[in-house]
Amino acid sequence: KAGVTQTPRYLIKTRGQQVTLSCSPISGHRSVSWYQQTPGQGLQFLFEYFSETQRNKGNFPGRFSGRQFSNSRSEMNVSTLELGDSALYLCASSLHQRGGYNIGDEQFFGPGTRLTVL
């Protein structure tokens, strides 16, 4: 089974631009979460999507948005880029089986998209 894939792997943008990152979860996985990883702030939760609905959102400004499609693929968008948005953006997918914790609740991570804002 293919793992979580993220495209593009590397991206360079300038301040003020916008960017869209894509995440394809493991086949059959319904939950997709996004995290931002920076040397200064560490790993921070952005949002989580399940069945095309945003279920949870972290403490990020409205410039950060996302969506999930019917095939569970997810995109995140950052508008009006700032220098501080330079980071590794990680996507994680989970099967999300109901009824307690089980193997389905493990989050599998993609390789990340390295965004550099100049």
Add this chain to the structure above:
Amino acid sequence: AQTVTQSQPEMSVQEAETVTLSCTYDTSESDYYLFWYKQPPSRQMILVIRQEAYKQQNATENRFSVNFQKAAKSFSLKISDSQLGDAAMYFCAYRNGMDSNYQLIWGAGTKLIIKP
């Protein structure tokens, strides 16, 4: 709000020896999960081991084991017989037990160096 603290920015160990990475957390929840993730240089984050808060028995996965002290809110990772491939950043993470909340709260990470 829940927090996760890893007080060791960097640890080093001789190959084949044992090392323990520390993690403490703060929560008012009674139902939650704890994880250790490994992030090798330029490689993907992978799950090392997980612990359900309602389980008293410490989780074990081959050379990896945890010491879960619920009352002390401590969750340390022990790596036995360290191997060169264990070199990585190790992150401790917390998730509450709600079925509808998959948010992971992370510690700052510990860089593990393996000396040959």
